[in-house]
């Protein structure tokens with residue numbers, strides 16, 4: 001199982017802070033989630049081709065940032081924690 | 092003059108004398124305005140060794156070169172003086188509308204010198220300035236002072252003032268404007284209090300002249316629209332600065348229990364989402380800002396219900412929440428409101444309380460020391476209580492009013508290990524062990540432990556690539572990579588420009604260096620390239636460093652608290668990490684052309700930057 005934590009405005013789309021899923025890599029995970037949650041495709045991707053993330057989307061695996069697109073194929077393994085932020089700045 | 096009005100006021104408080112001075116064109120070319128220009132005046136006029144609270148210290152307010160124009164976020168002014176907290180060059184910047192109204196009143200800046208015998212306030216009305224008696228205002232806090240003065244002078248006047256904390260010379264007292272906006276860091280409220288200066292009311296209709304009006308208008312509109320549609324606006328507009336909290340916690344760098352760990356278990360009680368749900372804030376922005384990160388909030392439940400104000404910002408939640416281990420957002424918010432009303436810097440205040448909590452935890456302070464007073468991590472009510480005590484210097488509050496560095500010097504017993512300050516300025520809510528070059532930025536910042544001197548957490552904690560500098564890419568935040576010391580240097584330099592222009596650093600996550608240099612060329616009519624921009628920032632940064640060198644600063648001061656250097660983070664993704672500063676400090680000095688032993692800018696570097704006069708000042712005793 002992969003733990004997926006979502007933040008800020010994405011919580012409205014998911015209706016919760018955290019879900020569990022299964023996937024071999026980030027790309028597969030995102031495509032799976034987009035099918036499951038209404039409005040997520042629009043929130044994450046530039047268009048329905050799902051090739052390019054919207055600017056500002058930040059994804060971390062186990063607390064480390066991954067870079068998109070080079071790391072789209074970042075592999076996932078049992079017990080990993082993926083965090084998705086819609087945008088972040090401030091502080 | 093283009094951009095600036097071209098005039099400053101000099102107010103001698105000892106003699107009650109006010110004079111006007113022209114700003115030489117040459118100074119604008121070299122220092123722009125705001126922070127840079129004020130720092131040049133400070134360097135020239137405040138001799139080394141002066142007590143920051145003595146008449147010889149000067150308190151300089153200066154609007155930026157772009158302040159008051161339609162350039163996005165061009166709202167800011169800087170306050171520059173020798174800081175009572177660090178004993179070094181200090182600067183604080185604030186937004187809102189006051190800096191704009193200062194410029195419209197007919198002056199870019201004001202230099203206060205001397206000390207008034209009795210409390211006074213300054214009024215500037217369309218080019219006419221006057222000192223007035225402030226005895227009836229003395230003892231009042233920021234909100235009341237602002238209301239009384241607006242009633243008295245008229246609504247069109249905008250007020251900057253101090254509260255009780257500044258009057259009582261709390262070392263981290265702030266200067267507040269527009270009621271809720273703070274020139275917070277470095278303790279300038281205490282400098283203002285030491286001068287018996289309660290407030291400054293400004294109003295006017297002076298116009299700012301722009302050399303290339305059309306070009307400047309087009310550029311400003313283009314950037315405004317870009318920012319209006321940017322992720323900055325959607326994020327900050329909805330959740331405010333506190334939205335960064337979850338991210339800082341996930342990467343294991345959210346200082347918790349006075350930096351004993353970087354992971355906080357109750358973030359969902361205090362993060363951006365909780366703030367939105369519990370306080371239902373409405374967005375509020377500074378002059379000309381498309382992003383509007385500010386929020387007016389109301390506490391709706393608990394003992395502080397009904398209290399209203401602006402904020403809290405991420406840093407207030409980080410210090411009163413994470414560092415003090417308080418999970419009660421209402422108490423955090425109230426502590427923040429109180430700081431604004433008393434005129435206290437929330438970062439230094441919250442951090443000093445967290446330090447005190449750890450002193451009690453370790454038995455360095457005990458119940459017997461201060462009439463039975465004791466405070467533990469997580470005690471929300473006593474934390475709020477302490478804010479009152481600090482501002483009034485009551486009981487133990489008198490000790491806390493001195494800040495963590497002086498407290499640790501007094502208490503000893505190893506407490507300096509966990510006094511979380513650099514050069515006397517308390518650190519902000521980013522644990523540099525979780526993103527290493529953040530530590531270099533803290534250690535070398537001219538004003539002390541500061542996060543927006545280089546605003547490097549954009550590149551480290553958030554990992555948004557800056558387009559303001561050539562390369563801000565960080566390969567691995569857990570590794571000290573000597574090459575990346577240049578990122579800190581480059582960001583420090585360009586943000587010295589940003590503070591001198593009077594725009595907001597948050598915009599800079601989306602702006603390019605060209606967006607700044609072009610605006611300078613358009614507003615002043617001077618040739619001004621990206622290269623000039625880089626050199627100007629570097630010049631300002633080196634001048635400030637030279638001020639500090641003249642005060643006795645050496646390489647030994649460019650360091651971090653022992654906790655960050657020696658105590659590994661105990662949990663989270665950054666578990667086991669400490670700051671190995673030396674790996675970064677040597678290359679940083681090389682990039683800067685600073686002597687690796689003394690920490691002084693080399694004469695060649697100063698010459699290259701057009702700071703020839705500074706050479707003899709910092710090499711005089713050799």
Ligand code: SF4
Nearest residue numbers: 376377380383384595
């Ligand atoms: S982003 Fe926030 S602090 Fe910056 S100018 Fe806008 S409202 Fe003011």
